[in-house]
Amino acid sequence: xxxxANGQQILPPDYTLKEPEPEHCPGPExxxxxxxxxCQGCANKEVCESLPKGPDxxxxxxxxxxxxxxxxxxxxxxxxxxxxxxxxTMLSWALSADExxxxxxxxxxICGPSLPHMLGCVRETIHExxxxxxxxxxxxxxxxxxxxYMLPDTDSAIIWRGSKKNALIKKFLKDVDWDxxxxxxxxxxxxxxDEHISINNYLKESQIDGALIVTTxxxxxxxxxxxxxxxxxxxxxxxxxxxxxxxxFVCPNCKGxxxxxxxxTGGGKALCNELGIDFLGSVPLDPRIGRxxxxxxxxxxxxxxxxxxxxxxxxxxxxxxxVGDV
Amino acid sequence: xxxxANGQQILPPDYTLKEPEPEHCPGPExxxxxxxxxCQGCANKEVCESLPKGPDxxxxxxxxxxxxxxxxxxxxxxxxxxxxxxxxTMLSWALSADExxxxxxxxxxICGPSLPHMLGCVRETIHExxxxxxxxxxxxxxxxxxxxYMLPDTDSAIIWRGSKKNALIKKFLKDVDWDxxxxxxxxxxxxxxDEHISINNYLKESQIDGALIVTTxxxxxxxxxxxxxxxxxxxxxxxxxxxxxxxxFVCPNCKGxxxxxxxxTGGGKALCNELGIDFLGSVPLDPRIGRxxxxxxxxxxxxxxxxxxxxxxxxxxxxxxxVGDV
Numbered sequence: 122x123x124x125x126a127n128g129q130q131i132l133p134p135d136y137t138l139k140e141p142e143p144e145h146c147p148g149p150e151x152x153x154x155x156x157x158x159x160c161q162g163c164a165n166k167e168v169c170e171s172l173p174k175g176p177d178x179x180x181x182x183x184x185x186x187x188x189x190x191x192x193x194x195x196x197x198x199x200x201x202x203x204x205x206x207x208x209x210t211m212l213s214w215a216l217s218a219d220e221x222x223x224x225x226x227x228x229x230x231i232c233g234p235s236l237p238h239m240l241g242c243v244r245e246t247i248h249e250x251x252x253x254x255x256x257x258x259x260x261x262x263x264x265x266x267x268x269x270y271m272l273p274d275t276d277s278a279i280i281w282r283g284s285k286k287n288a289l290i291k292k293f294l295k296d297v298d299w300d301x302x303x304x305x306x307x308x309x310x311x312x313x314x315d316e317h318i319s320i321n322n323y324l325k326e327s328q329i330d331g332a333l334i335v336t337t338x339x340x341x342x343x344x345x346x347x348x349x350x351x352x353x354x355x356x357x358x359x360x361x362x363x364x365x366x367x368x369x370f371v372c373p374n375c376k377g378x379x380x381x382x383x384x385x386t387g388g389g390k391a392l393c394n395e396l397g398i399d400f401l402g403s404v405p406l407d408p409r410i411g412r413x414x415x416x417x418x419x420x421x422x423x424x425x426x427x428x429x430x431x432x433x434x435x436x437x438x439x440x441x442x443x444v445g446d447v
Numbered sequence: 448x449x450x451x452a453n454g455q456q457i458l459p460p461d462y463t464l465k466e467p468e469p470e471h472c473p474g475p476e477x478x479x480x481x482x483x484x485x486c487q488g489c490a491n492k493e494v495c496e497s498l499p500k501g502p503d504x505x506x507x508x509x510x511x512x513x514x515x516x517x518x519x520x521x522x523x524x525x526x527x528x529x530x531x532x533x534x535x536t537m538l539s540w541a542l543s544a545d546e547x548x549x550x551x552x553x554x555x556x557i558c559g560p561s562l563p564h565m566l567g568c569v570r571e572t573i574h575e576x577x578x579x580x581x582x583x584x585x586x587x588x589x590x591x592x593x594x595x596y597m598l599p600d601t602d603s604a605i606i607w608r609g610s611k612k613n614a615l616i617k618k619f620l621k622d623v624d625w626d627x628x629x630x631x632x633x634x635x636x637x638x639x640x641d642e643h644i645s646i647n648n649y650l651k652e653s654q655i656d657g658a659l660i661v662t663t664x665x666x667x668x669x670x671x672x673x674x675x676x677x678x679x680x681x682x683x684x685x686x687x688x689x690x691x692x693x694x695x696f697v698c699p700n701c702k703g704x705x706x707x708x709x710x711x712t713g714g715g716k717a718l719c720n721e722l723g724i725d726f727l728g729s730v731p732l733d734p735r736i737g738r739x740x741x742x743x744x745x746x747x748x749x750x751x752x753x754x755x756x757x758x759x760x761x762x763x764x765x766x767x768x769x770v771g772d773v
Contacts, residue, residue, distance in 0.1 A: 167497045199559050201527010201637045232638035233525050233671040275670060278639045278678035283609030311527045311637060312558035313604045314612065340741050344601060345559040352604035374703035381696065381734045385741045408707045415666050415711045
């Protein structure tokens with residue numbers, strides 16, 4: 122059996138050595154990388170010399186740019202299609218409904234940006250000024266940033282490897298003029314790869330309040346969510362809680378409830394109990410949520426009486442509680 | 448307006464220049480990279496010198512290893528959670544139901560592998576022999592490969608940047624002893640990033656039959672699927688057709704149909720008409736599909752009378768037709 126994960130580095134930097142490190146290697150990321158006696162004749166010499174040394178000089182700049190942001194929340198899930206962007210959208214609408222709160226929503230999904238569509242501003246563009254990139258304002262107190270605003274047309278694929286995505290994420294943090302915000306909501310793509318490693322590294326000095334984990338009830342989603350929780354723990358990201366999405370479907374004809382994505386292993390609640398994570402609630406599947414996301418309208422405003430609206434608002438209250446805001 | 452995508456390179460290699468290319472730059476990937484007159488004093492010199500030159504020497508080895516595979520099909524979608532892995536699983540069960548066909552299913556989703564769970568072999572492990580890595584056999588004529596088989600436990604996160612994922616994908620192609628296969632089905636993660644760029648590059652000499660695109664009906668999924676189609680066209684990947692998943696839900700109580708993910712813009716069929724792609728069919732949402740994926744059973748065997756089974760088998764017939772197999 123080959124267990125490649127045992128030797129895996131946590132949060133590895135983005136390089137490949139040409140041969141294994143020699144004896145007495147000073148370490149590819151040390152100050153003396155490429156300069157030691159054992160470096161002479163080593164095939165890795167050039168790679169090691171060219172690696173950045175010491176802490177990233179941009180981290181203090183990111184910290185300064187985000188200094189006026191009170192709460193930073195990551196929205197995470199191992200799996201795609203569980204409702205991360207939908208929930209980020211709901212959170213954005215719900216928080217910004219309070220005119221006294223300034224809210225920002227950042228879309229880290231570089232290859233599949235959804236936030237602009239769901240917030241109804243897909244055709245907006247970014248403007249650059251002396252103070253940096255100006256985000257797109259959905260309302261007076263709701264600002265958003267996404268690669269979607271920079272594309273020549275909506276169909277354009279972003280065919281980028283990790284390193285290019287990382288560079289853009291850094292710009293979103295360092296060069297976007299977010300100004301004062303009560304909340305910065307950071308929507309992430311599925312997985313535990315470049316975007317996730319980078320956002321955590323880049324925000325090391327700026328501090329994240331923590332992560333909201335989104336899942337659906339079925340085991341195949343929980344399997345990926347367990348990996349995401351494992352990532353948070355290894356990376357030192359505080360988990361604010363977990364929300365279970367699409368938990369049941371009430372037929373509009375007969376009002377009978379169907380478990381479309383069935384919790385064969387107890388769903389999100391059982392997972393939270395097992396792993397010691399706060400369960401923030403279940404949100405039933407309401408097709409009108411998807412329809413509001415299609416038209417860029419706030420589901421919470423359009424259908425305040427839906428059981429899904431009640432559930433979402435309760436989750437948001439618990440989340441604000443978890444970051445010490447209420 | 449900043450249109451960063453206009454200057455974007457298609458299928459860029461994995462490096463970052465320290466400053467823009469100077470005048471008379473021989474090109475970072477040319478034979479003379481780092482050696483030209485204009486390279487002297489250029490901050491990129493070291494990066495350019497260390498970049499691999501010419502075609503990847505592993506491509507002929509990959510070609511040789513895959514020489515006995517008749518059809519290679521990518522399963523793609525811009526968006527997560529639309530049913531790529533579910534459909535790959537269905538395809539695997541359906542094709543391998545014919546005892547005369549040898550089928551392989553490769554899981555390129557490194558951070559969120561689902562295939563082993565859906566095929567009911569999540570606890571299997573990989574064995575290494577003289578002829579390479581032996582895939583996990585679900586049945587006598589259905590072989591699978593996934594990073595899941597290499598993890599110390601199912602919860603372990605794979606916290607890997609793109610470059611490490613690419614290295615593993617190359618091993619899956621070069622070192623796995625697939626032997627003779629009629630079909631190799633390649634399940635991909637969402638997006639258009641490292642995994643997608645790499646699989647296309649690595650299979651350049653081995654030839655892919657093409658890609659099956661999976662979507663759900665709502666516009667927010669189609670938005671990402673358009674990007675995936677754009678990627679296929681830029682990368683020269685033949686599109687075999689598109690299947691629309693979760694197209695309608697029939698309530699088990701009242702038999703009334705609900706459009707859970709509503710096709711506000713005409714869904715997959717309209718998209719196919721617009722972009723000149725073959726529409727292979729719609730598969731209705733049947734919660735029993737998800738339940739079979741939870742237990743690793745074949746939905747097609749368990750519920751042959753479901754309208755979803757009929758729809759899936761029709762899509763598979765069209766797909767075999769598209770690769771010239773029937």
